Every structure is written in structure tokens, then in C-alpha cells.
Amino acid sequence: MTTQYLSHVTLETLENYRNAATQGVLAYRAGSRRLIGAVNGALEQSVYPRTARLAPRATEFMNDMRGNVTQMVVKGVDQTAARAETAIEFGAHTAGTQVNKLARFASKVDNAAVANGLQTAARLTMPGAKVALTISGKVAAGAMALADAAGARPVRRAARKAAAAPRRAVKRAARAAKAPLAKARRTGAAAKKAVKRATRG
Numbered sequence: 001m002t003t004q005y006l007s008h009v010t011l012e013t014l015e016n017y018r019n020a021a022t023q024g025v026l027a028y029r030a031g032s033r034r035l036i037g038a039v040n041g042a043l044e045q046s047v048y049p050r051t052a053r054l055a056p057r058a059t060e061f062m063n064d065m066r067g068n069v070t071q072m073v074v075k076g077v078d079q080t081a082a083r084a085e086t087a088i089e090f091g092a093h094t095a096g097t098q099v100n101k102l103a104r105f106a107s108k109v110d111n112a113a114v115a116n117g118l119q120t121a122a123r124l125t126m127p128g129a130k131v132a133l134t135i136s137g138k139v140a141a142g143a144m145a146l147a148d149a150a151g152a153r154p155v156r157r158a159a160r161k162a163a164a165a166p167r168r169a170v171k172r173a174a175r176a177a178k179a180p181l182a183k184a185r186r187t188g189a190a191a192k193k194a195v196k197r198a199t200r201g
Contacts, residue, residue, distance in 0.1 A: 006122040007103035016136035018092040023143035029081040031150035
């Protein structure tokens with residue numbers, strides 16, 4: 001039982017660090033976009049109106065170049081963030097799979113000496129695992145606060161909405177699949193009652 005609980009604590013710790021890393025990526029993406037927007041806004045509002053009076057063609061050329069560079073930078077930021085998110089998910093999935101494998105192995109050990117040794121090792125490891133879980137929770141909370149400060153809350157809300165839509169569709173499909181069965185059960189129950197009434201009569 002101790003080994004199972006240790007695996008549970010380990011998986012929670014991994015999930016906290018996965019969340020922290022994901023929030024870090026959101027903070028990077030949102031912060032980069034905010035910085036790009038701030039630079040572009042400063043150029044458009046403070047610099048270009050002045051330079052346009054002296055060199056309108058040069059200003060127009062610089063504005064076009066700025067637009068192209070902005071597109072490339074934003075694309076690079078998004079690609080970097082997407083690769084980072086993929087790496088995070090892959091790493092978290094791989095680590096979680098290994099923890100689950102070790103937990104299943106420990107639960108199937110028949111040798112009493114080996115099983116007792118695993119339980120003892122788990123008990124000795126548990127205090128450190130609990131400390132790691134607490135720290136990981138604080139790291140995840142800090143990463144979320146950082147992402148919110150960078151303006152990632154709308155991105156997170158959109159991601160949650162997109163993730164919730166398939167889950168709602170699955171639930172609706174499950175309810176639709178159960179409806180005929182429930183109706184058939186009600187019909188069958190009504191028929192049985194009718195037979196009983198006819199038999200008694």
C-alpha cells in the first residue's frame with residue numbers, strides 16, 4: 001500500500017511540474033506578444049509621425065519592414081512555444097508511464113522479502129516525496145501567477161474552452177447512446193407489470 005501511495009504522490013508531483021512548465025510557456029508566448037505590441041505601438045504613435053514629416057518614403061519603407069519582421073518574430077515565438085509544449089507533454093507522459101509501471105510491478109511481487117524491501121524503501125522515501133510535492137505545488141502556483149502577469153489568462157481560458165468542447169460532445173454522445181437502452185428497460189418493465197396484472201386477473 002505504501003508503494004501505491006508513493007506512486008500517487010510522485011504522479012501528483014509530476015503533474016505540478018508539468019503545469020508549471022506549461023504556464024511558463026504561456027508566459028513566454030504572452031509576454032513576447034505583449035512586448036512586440038508595445039514596441040510596435042511606440043513606433044507607430046511616437047516615432048513614425050515625426051519621421052514621416054521629414055522622410056515619408058523612408059518611413060513607409062521602415063513601416064513595411066517592421067510589419068514583415070513582426071510577422072516572422074511572432075511566428076518564431078509561436079513555433080518555439082509549440083515545440084516546448086510538445087516536449088513537456090511527451091516528457092510528462094513518459095515519466096508518468098514509468099511510475100505506473102513501477103507501481104504495477106511492486107503490486108505483483110509475490111516474494112515476501114522483496115515486497116517487504118519495497119515497502120520499506122517506500123516508507124523511507126515518503127517524507128522526501130511529500131516535501132517535493134509541496135514544493136512542486138508552490139512552483140506551479142508561481143508559474144501560473146507569472147503567466148497571468150504576462151497576460152496569458154485569455155489564452156488559458158481559450159485552451160480550456162477548446163479542451164472542454166470534445167468532452168461535452170462525448171458526454172452528449174454517451175447520453176444519446178444510453179437513451180434507447182433506458183427506454184427499452186422502461187418498456188420491458190411496463191410489459192412485465194401488464195403481464196402480472198393479466199395473470200392475477
